[in-house]
Amino acid sequence: METSRKINFCPICGGCTKHEIPDGEEKERAICTICGKITYENPKMVVGCLIEHDNKILLCKRNIQPSYGLWTLPAGYMEIGESATEGAIRETWEEAGAKVKVISPFAQLDIPLIGQTYLIFLAKMMTPHFSPGPESSECKLFALDDIPYESLSFSSMLITLKLYLEDIKVGKPKFHYLLINKRYYNLSC
Template identity: 40%
Template structure:
């Protein structure tokens, strides 16, 4: 940040007197510009038919990770709840109508200043289609998922936990649980 969004004067990176972190501060008008993580919200749309469970994935038509597969998700907008964001992103990216269930995964990604949240969801029908941010949309069983072509670690982690829970529930009973994890930037390996 170079200029104050309140008065357009230059800002400085300072630690305000009542804070412990550097913030962009406008010394002209006194505005402190707080920068907070962005929320990425999505769903895990499930279609369960003929004894086989399949998840709806989208192949990305945008960067980053163009051409890789992901769950329908995106940045939360102002004036919406997390469940509204999950349903909106599912419709925008996959053209899919879903019944949203409970929050399934919450993943902190501090090195990119994001928090990713995925809700369990049930597809209401098979009338889905790729949105402008998707090249294609397709249902995958666990064995069909292109694991080496998954766009983001948060999506890979969520899918692995989802199928582990699903398989446990089918064999032993029980219910889904909330999965949380901190995904830190991998350390560089020196050779």
């Protein structure tokens, strides 16, 4: 299934692009008709933390779209120049005002349809203080039995939290890899 968007202009020189399969490749790419630059669309990395504190999980209520008003783990896009753990720590600080120490990777969730890979780390709060940043209207520690599954923002967060709960029930968290196959719906007005 091809889900990429058409790139009509070169990001380097601004020239018009043609769409064809370059020699030695298998996918159609945008190729600049002026400078010859081939533009590759790559997945976005989303990094975040699953923070356990006193047998509770820290969640943030989203203050932005998409999923405004729904709960999520503190997570967001990784920036150029930072490692995955640095990005997860930064996103946690930005969204939850919490200083954390990353313990280990917990889950990698690939969602090819939307071009995203989630990397969620287990983390501990370095101090018991947290407060919502601009992207969150509220931050709260939830007991494992009180996690608001019906009010979670994204399928990736629901899956991550359910995996964690299953791991805790059997003893210890382990690393998980999952492929989330969403369906593409071509909705038009």
